[in-house]
Amino acid sequence: MTLELSKTYDAKAHEADVYRRWEAAGCFKAGAGKRPGKPAYAIAIPPPNVTGVLHMGHALNNTLQDTLIRWKRMQGCDVLWQPGTDHAGIATEAVVAKQLAAEGATTRETLGREKFIERVWQWKEKSGGLIVGQLRKLGSSCDWSRERFTMDPGLSRAVRENFVRLYKEGLIYRGTRMVNWSPVLKTALSDDEVVHEDKNGWMWKLRYDLVDGSGSIAVETTRPETFFGDTAVAVNPDDARYQALIGRKVRLPITGREIPIIADAYADPEKGTGAVKITPAHDPNDYEVGARHNLPLMRVIEFDGTMNKHAAHFAGQDRFACRKALVHELEASGVMLGKTEIRHSVGTSERSGEPIEPMVTEQWFIRMRPLAERALKETNEGRITFHPTQWTKVYSHWLENVRDWCISRQIWWGHRIPAWHDQDTGEIVVSVDDPTKDPTYAGRRLVQDADVLDTWFSSALWPFSTLGWPDRTPELARYYPTSTLVTGRDIIYFWVARMVMMGLFNLDARPFNDVYIHGTVNDERGDKMSKAKGNGIDPLIMIDGGSQMYLGKQYDNPGYGADAVRFTLLEMATEGQDLKLNPGKFDSGRHFANKVWNAGRFLLMNLAERPLAKPPTVDDVLACHLGFVERWLLDRTQATIAACTDALERFRFSEYVVTAYRFFHDDLCDWYLEWAKRQFKAGGEEARAAATVLWYAFDRVLRLLQPGMPFISEVLWQHLQTTAGGQAWAAKSFLMLSPWPEVEPRLTDAALAAPMAELQAVVTAVRNVRNQQQLADGVHLTVSIQPKTAARGNELRPHTAFIEDRGNCDATVVAPDFTKASATVTSVVGDLKVHVWLQNTIDLAAFKATNLKRLTGLEKAVAGKQARLANADYLARAPAQQVQDTRDQVAKELLEIANLKETLAGL
RNA sequence: GGGCGAUUAGCUCAGCUGGCUAGAGCGCCUCCCUUACAAGGAGGAUGUCGGGGGUUCAAAUCCCUCAUCGCCUACCA
Numbered sequence: 001m002t003l004e005l006s007k008t009y010d011a012k013a014h015e016a017d018v019y020r021r022w023e024a025a026g027c028f029k030a031g032a033g034k035r036p037g038k039p040a041y042a043i044a045i046p047p048p049n050v051t052g053v054l055h056m057g058h059a060l061n062n063t064l065q066d067t068l069i070r071w072k073r074m075q076g077c078d079v080l081w082q083p084g085t086d087h088a089g090i091a092t093e094a095v096v097a098k099q100l101a102a103e104g105a106t107t108r109e110t111l112g113r114e115k116f117i118e119r120v121w122q123w124k125e126k127s128g129g130l131i132v133g134q135l136r137k138l139g140s141s142c143d144w145s146r147e148r149f150t151m152d153p154g155l156s157r158a159v160r161e162n163f164v165r166l167y168k169e170g171l172i173y174r175g176t177r178m179v180n181w182s183p184v185l186k187t188a189l190s191d192d193e194v195v196h197e198d199k200n201g202w203m204w205k206l207r208y209d210l211v212d213g214s215g216s217i218a219v220e221t222t223r224p225e226t227f228f229g230d231t232a233v234a235v236n237p238d239d240a241r242y243q244a245l246i247g248r249k250v251r252l253p254i255t256g257r258e259i260p261i262i263a264d265a266y267a268d269p270e271k272g273t274g275a276v277k278i279t280p281a282h283d284p285n286d287y288e289v290g291a292r293h294n295l296p297l298m299r300v301i302e303f304d305g306t307m308n309k310h311a312a313h314f315a316g317q318d319r320f321a322c323r324k325a326l327v328h329e330l331e332a333s334g335v336m337l338g339k340t341e342i343r344h345s346v347g348t349s350e351r352s353g354e355p356i357e358p359m360v361t362e363q364w365f366i367r368m369r370p371l372a373e374r375a376l377k378e379t380n381e382g383r384i385t386f387h388p389t390q391w392t393k394v395y396s397h398w399l400e401n402v403r404d405w406c407i408s409r410q411i412w413w414g415h416r417i418p419a420w421h422d423q424d425t426g427e428i429v430v431s432v433d434d435p436t437k438d439p440t441y442a443g444r445r446l447v448q449d450a451d452v453l454d455t456w457f458s459s460a461l462w463p464f465s466t467l468g469w470p471d472r473t474p475e476l477a478r479y480y481p482t483s484t485l486v487t488g489r490d491i492i493y494f495w496v497a498r499m500v501m502m503g504l505f506n507l508d509a510r511p512f513n514d515v516y517i518h519g520t521v522n523d524e525r526g527d528k529m530s531k532a533k534g535n536g537i538d539p540l541i542m543i544d545g546g547s548q549m550y551l552g553k554q555y556d557n558p559g560y561g562a563d564a565v566r567f568t569l570l571e572m573a574t575e576g577q578d579l580k581l582n583p584g585k586f587d588s589g590r591h592f593a594n595k596v597w598n599a600g601r602f603l604l605m606n607l608a609e610r611p612l613a614k615p616p617t618v619d620d621v622l623a624c625h626l627g628f629v630e631r632w633l634l635d636r637t638q639a640t641i642a643a644c645t646d647a648l649e650r651f652r653f654s655e656y657v658v659t660a661y662r663f664f665h666d667d668l669c670d671w672y673l674e675w676a677k678r679q680f681k682a683g684g685e686e687a688r689a690a691a692t693v694l695w696y697a698f699d700r701v702l703r704l705l706q707p708g709m710p711f712i713s714e715v716l717w718q719h720l721q722t723t724a725g726g727q728a729w730a731a732k733s734f735l736m737l738s739p740w741p742e743v744e745p746r747l748t749d750a751a752l753a754a755p756m757a758e759l760q761a762v763v764t765a766v767r768n769v770r771n772q773q774q775l776a777d778g779v780h781l782t783v784s785i786q787p788k789t790a791a792r793g794n795e796l797r798p799h800t801a802f803i804e805d806r807g808n809c810d811a812t813v814v815a816p817d818f819t820k821a822s823a824t825v826t827s828v829v830g831d832l833k834v835h836v837w838l839q840n841t842i843d844l845a846a847f848k849a850t851n852l853k854r855l856t857g858l859e860k861a862v863a864g865k866q867a868r869l870a871n872a873d874y875l876a877r878a879p880a881q882q883v884q885d886t887r888d889q890v891a892k893e894l895l896e897i898a899n900l901k902e903t904l905a906g907l
Numbered sequence: 908g909g910g911c912g913a914u915u916a917g918c919u920c921a922g923c924u925g926g927c928u929a930g931a932g933c934g935c936c937u938c939c940c941u942u943a944c945a946a947g948g949a950g951g952a953u954g955u956c957g958g959g960g961g962u963u964c965a966a967a968u969c970c971c972u973c974a975u976c977g978c979c980u981a982c983c984a
Contacts, residue, residue, distance in 0.1 A: 008946065196981080203984085220984060234984095268984080276984045285982050344983075358982095390911070394979075397910075401980095489979085524919085526977070571932085572920080576912095578977085580919060587946075588932060594946045602943035654921075658931075673943080764950080771950040776939055850951090854928090861928045868926095874964040882926060882965095889927055 005604065005719070009597035011561020012544065015711045019136060021729060022714075022736060028081075028141045030475070033737030035076030042080040042479035043069055044463045044512075045142065046487050046495070047150065049088035050124055051095050054134035056521040056529055056569075056581065057488065059539035063566045063708075064518055064573060064653060065486045066140050070707035071648050072483075073141070074740035080479050082466050083142035085129050087151045089414040089455040090185060090351050092128075096120045096413075113412050120413050137543055139562045139710045141736070148466045150458040151415070158465035159458045160418040160432045162506060167419075167430045171367045171505075172407075174419075174428070178287045179406050181359035183305030183319075184352040187410040188363050190454055191403065192494050194356050196345040204327065205273070205337040208233060208250035211258055217242070217250060218337055220272040222344060223282075224330065225323045227252060228311045229300035230259055232278040234289055237263035239274050253335040254312050264289050281360050297360055305357065319357070364408040364417060364451065371501040372399040378500055378510050387651045388576045391492060391517045398493045407454045414452030421447050460498035463511035470506075485512040488520060489576075516651050517576055523551065524582040539565055542586050555583050563709035564589030570708050571661075573653040592661060593712050596705065599669055600716035603698050606680055607723040610687055615720065616696045618744050624689035627679075629802060632756045633672045634747040636663060637697045641741045644704045660704045668697055671760070671806070678805045695720070700741045710736060758830060759799055765827035765834045766807035772847055773840040781809040786818045786833040788895065796832075809836075826903045827851075831895040833903060848907050855900045862893045 006013070026032055043065050048058060065081065073079040093108075096119055100106040108116045129149075135142065148155060166172040179188040204224045209216045219233060233250060235242035246263045266289050267276045280290025281299040290297065300310040307314045307322045314322040330336040347356045376399050378384045379392050386392045408417060420429040420436070423445035434448075435441045458465070463485075467476040481503070487496065496515060503511035522528055523535035530536065534549055541548050545559025567589035572579045614620075621634065640663040647655035672694065679690035699720065702713040717735035718728040766783055775781075783803070787793040793813045803811040820826060824835040825842055828851070865886050868874045875883060 007944075009944095222984075266984090272984055278984095283982080283984085285984080288982095345981080347982095394911075397980085520978085522977095528978095574921065575923090577920080578913090582919090584933080585919080591944095591946050595944065598944035598947085600943080605943075650923090652923090655923095658921080662931085669943085670948085674948095677942095767949055768951085771938065774938065776941090777949055778939080778941060857928050865927090868964070871964055877964050878926075885927075893928090 005597070005601050007598075007601075009561075009594045009712065011563060011593065011711065012559055014715050015137070015139070015543075015562055018711050018714050019139065022141070022734065023144070025732065025734065027734055027736055028143050029145060030080040030143045030479075031078045033073055033076070034078040035739075038076040038078065040080070040478050040483075041069075041072040041077040042082065042482040043484055043486065044082045044466060044482050045084065046485075046491070047084045047086040047148075047459065047462060048131045048135075049091055050085045050128035050131075050149070051088055051091050052085075052131045054131050054138070054539055056537055056539055058131070058135070059138060059565060060518060060521055060569045060573065060579065061486060061488065062135055062138055062140050063569050064516065066138070066710070067566075067570065067653065067656075067707040068484060068486070068648070069141055070710060070736060071740060073736070074703065074706065074738060076739065078478065080146075080475070081140070081142045082146060082148070082463075082479075082482075083132070083135070083140075083144060084148035084150070084462075084466060085132065086455065086459060087124075087149065087414065089409060089411055089452060090187070092120060092124070093411050093413040094185075094351070096123050099123070108412065116412055134540060137540065137562060139566065141710070146466070150455075150462070150465075154468065155458060155461070155465045156415055157432065158461050158469055159415045159453065161470045162457075162461055162502060163418050163453070164430055164432050165506065166366060171370065172364060173367065174362065174364050176360060176362045177365065177406070178284045178358050178360050179363055180347065180349075180356045181303065181361070182349040182352055182354065183301075183303065183357055184354050185349065185411065186303055188359075188361060188406055188408060189349060189351075189356065190406050190456075192456075193350045194347045195350045196347055198343055199346045200341065200343055201346070203272075203340045203342045204330075205339065206253070206277075206330065207335050207337050208252065208277075210245070211249040211251050217245060217261065217275050218273045219275050219277040221277055222342070223323070225307065225311070225314070225319055225326055226279045226282045226300065227277060228255065228307070228314075229279045229281050229298040230277045231280055231290060231295040231298055232259050232293065233261045233275055234264040234267040234278050235261060235275045236265060236267040236269045239267070239269045241269075241274060253330060253333065255310075262289075262293050262295075264292065282358055284358050287358075287360065299360065301357055301359070303359070305354075363406050364419075364449075366405040366407055368402040368404055368501075371505060372402045372497075374504045375399055375497060375500040378504065384500065384510050384512065385514050387514060387516045391489065391515070391576075394489070395492055395497055399497055402497075405454075407457050408449075408451040409454055410450075411452055414455060415458055417449040417451050417453060419449045421449060423447055456494050456498060459495055460502040461506075463499055463503060464507055480507065481510050482512045484514045484516060486516045486518065489517050490520075492517070514651075518573060519576050519578040521579045521581060524580055525551075526578070526580055529581075537581055537583055542583070550583060557583065560586050560590040561593060561711065563712045564593045567592055567657060567709055570653045570657040575652065575654075592665075593709065595665065595669065596709070596712055596716070599664070599673060599698070600719070602673065603694055604719055604723060606676075606691060607695065607720070610680070610691055611723055612688075612691060612695065615699060616692045618696075618746065621692055621696050622746060624692050625685050626689060626693070627686070628752070628755075628799060629672065629675050630689055630693045631749055632752040633667060633693060633697055635749045635752050636667045637700050638743045638748045639663075640667075641700060641704065642743050645740070648707075657708050660701060660708070664701050664705075668701060672697070675802065675805060678801075702735060703738060703741050706735050706738075755795075755799075758832075759802055760806075761829045762803055762832065762834055763807040765829055766803070766809055766811075766836060769825055769827060769836040769842070769847075770808075773838065773842045775840055777808065779808070779839065781807070781839065782837040783807065783809045783811045784814045784818065784820070784824070784835040785811060786814050786820070786835065787816055788831040788899075789816055792816075792831065820906070826906065828854075828896060828899045828903050830892065831899060833899060844907060848904065851900060851904055851907075855897065855904065858893050858897050858900070862890055862897065865890045865893075 069079055069081045097108055180194045182189055201222055203220050203222055205218055205220050207216045207218055245261045248261050249258045251258050278286045278289050280287045280295050281297045300308055301319050302308050305319050307317050309315050349356050418431060429435050436446050463482050464480055467480055469476055499511045520528060527535060535551050537550055538548050541557050542560055542565045543562050545557050547556040564586055568586045643659045644656050676690040676694050679686045702717050706713045714735045722728050770781055797813045800811045820835045824837050827834045
């Protein structure tokens with residue numbers, strides 16, 4: 001069999017192929033690879049918008065989910081990663097509306113509701129859901145056979161069912177209320193769809209004259225055009241300045257309409273002039289005041305943002321055009337008393353960007369209080385845990401202050417509200433199934449409500465609607481509540497809290513146990529990535545290659561592969577910290593993937609020369625004649641297994657990959673693999689042991705890497721099967737369904753770490769001296785190691801082979817009373833002196849300086865500890881073990897100090 | 908206005924329940940294209956842990972305070 005693995009790792013040559021094999025073999029299916037006695041583990045994907053394309057935030061979010069899912073699957077759990085997409089009402093409607101406009105000035109209105117929705121479906125079938133393919137490129141191991149869309153028939157039924165249940169419980173009501181209105185989208189928006197932006201603006205001061213001509217009152221406003229809708233001026237009842245004016249009337253400018261001056265505590269004497277104009281139809285606070293005083297509602301702005309007939313000659317003008325012209329006119333007429341520039345927060349539509357207009361309209365609402373109380377109990381009583389925990393507070397704070405949720409939208413794409421209005425009686429019929437087809441309602445003129453539901457209404461049901469609810473399906477029984485929700489902090493209110501509320505309401509059980517909130521992906525300056533800012537890094541270009549603009553610079557990328565992108569994202573995913581990315585960051589993942597690849601090639605080449613019968617088991621390993629270095633590596637392998645598992649259990653993604661990286665890079669490659677070359681050369685039993693140990697350790701680390709770097713670990717693992725007489729991909733076995741490693745006590749030996757560290761320090765000392773002589777690594781040196789005692793010498797002697805091999809030297813352990821030759825230079829490693837015969841000139845001053853520096857550092861450390869030990873309080877209060885450790889350390893350090901001093905004296 | 912978070916090497920970040928001379932990656936300096944890997948190897952340099960105060964035998968870590976920067980939130984007419 002010939003091995004034709006390229007010298008550098010070419011992700012593109014493998015990833016698509018591997019993914020196809022996994023999928024064909026059913027590896028992604030719910031329950032794939034599950035083992036008896038293991039629990040279920042489910043994650044419902046945060047459904048991306050059908051209109052979406054994969055950005056770095058998705059890449060991070062899905063890498064984390066896939067890592068958890070793959071890990072749990074390897075642990076033998078009955079795993080489901082439920083995928084799907086969201087219909088994204090407003091966003092999708094906007095896409096298609098834009099298309100219509102581009103095709104030639106058609107609007108959705110001219111097309112009509114049914115035709116328009118048809119168009120949206122056509123668009124969805126043809127170009128929607130692109131992102132699903134992109135998630136595959138990332139390596140996401142979702143059960144695609146269970147892919148769902150929020151407007152699927154089943155999920156739509158769940159939406160209607162939920163609506164009807166809430167309605168019957170009195171938790172949904174219809175009412176005329178002040179809502180956020182988007183004049184561009186021509187729909188109501190929920191409070192959460194309004195973003196507040198700080199903007200520069202003007203505060204205008206207007207003069208309203210008293211009707212009786214006895215004077216005037218001044219009010220301030222940032223929206224002068226709303227004065228056409230004023231129905232009162234309010235002053236504080238305790239405001240001495242205005243006592244005499246309460247109950248009198250003022251005349252509005254231009255229209256001359258008369259309105260009363262009323263007393264209401266809402267007017268704050270400290271603010272502005274202390275008198276406030278009341279526009280109940282266009283301001284939420286004024287609406288409240290108006291309600292208290294029975295003031296008429298006078299709407300002066302139309303739903304499209306233009307002024308209506310109440311605005312005199314400004315009727316028909318856009319609200320902002322009107323403001324401009326109006327200000328001019330008022331200035332000219334002397335009504336305008338002045339203006340001040342201010343910076344204030346303006347509520348704007350999240351989707352369309354324009355300032356929202358508060359409007360009084362009839363809408364559907366959900367009464368949130370009772371739902372919120374139950375949702376709060378879940379976290380308070382520990383059934384749902386946020387990671388990191390501080391997000392619990394954010395979640396709780398919102399729920400404690402939650403206001404009723406406006407769920408109706410005046411758009412067409414979405415779940416139509418399952419309520420029918422009786423045209424004759426005005427009665428409302430709420431029903432899961434169309435009542436016009438129900439004989440019970442025969443003869444009645446029922447017309448369905450025109451509005452659709454807020455997109456988040458269906459998203460709130462996602463963890464159970466995707467499992468078949470309201471039917472009691474086996475999947476629902478097995479996977480609900482799901483295990484973990486992985487998401488960003490921006491949708492804790494929108495989505496997380498609402499899923500909890502709806503899960504509890506409908507199923508009496510939380511939708512998930514753990515919520516992992518990851519950081520936001522930012523550019524290198526710390527700004528959130530966005531298309532508009534041109535600071536986005538396209539994950540697909542990082543994976544597949546291509547060129548892109550980033551912060552005004554052109555980047556050409558050869559394509560690093562999904563594993564490299566995933567590794568870098570995981571590495572940076574530290575406890576909810578935001579990620580500051582730049583395209584160069586992905587080098588670390590790419591370099592590591594290449595390192596793994598080449599270590600794999602090395603192992604494969606050597607196994608080709610000395611094949612083993614089968615992948616080594618623990619027993620096979622134990623049956624070998626294991627040397628010190630082998631036993632050390634095996635112990636390190638166990639420690640790494642424990643640490644990686646622990647990190648994943650605690651959602652420490654960065655710690656997980658960094659631990660695996662450190663072991664792989666330092667222990668396995670830098671130390672063991674290099675040592676193995678010598679063992680292979682030696683042949684016989686030593687070579688067999690090295691091959692066995694190396695394969696075993698490599699196999700374990702491939703397993704550890706599989707959740708994070710699934711493609712490369714699978715490819716190498718498959719190739720390794722060939723060396724045992726098999727053929728890559730031949731068996732129906734896959735690394736991704738193989739067991740996650742568990743710590744093997746028989747291979748654990750904590751006593752090896754310290755002696756190995758000492759040997760490594762000796763080797764480093766030798767290499768350092770070689771380096772300081774400006775000699776190439778290939779130059780062989782002669783070394784004498786002088787121990788403090790004969791016993792220490794005996795300890796060391798069996799390990800000279802390791803020092804000789806790794807230090808490229810002849811090493812002799814000499815007697816404690818050894819007199820060093822003059823042509824040597826001495827380094828200190830603890831209580832050992834390492835004498836290296838010089839072959840070239842050495843910068844003695846520099847060498848001395850290094851040692852001196854070390855001496856100073858040690859002396860400082862010892863002095864600190866000795867002071868501590870001299871302190872009676874320390875001895876009395878610190879734990880005994882702590883004190884003993886300090887004593888031991890001082891003893892060790894004093895030995896090294898003495899050693900260093902002697903050495904320095906001899907230099 | 909309120910809340911939350913951050914501030915550690917030139918850069919990006921670890922450092923968890925206070926306790927070894929505070930670490931890693933990138934970058935930097937020296938040497939090496941050695942038959943797994945130059946996307947590599949060997950060695951090295953680099954810190955008033957944002958400032959100030961406090962608690963403690965002991966503080967990067969806990970508390971207070973100030974500064975700077977983020978994010979969320981709020982109806983400032």
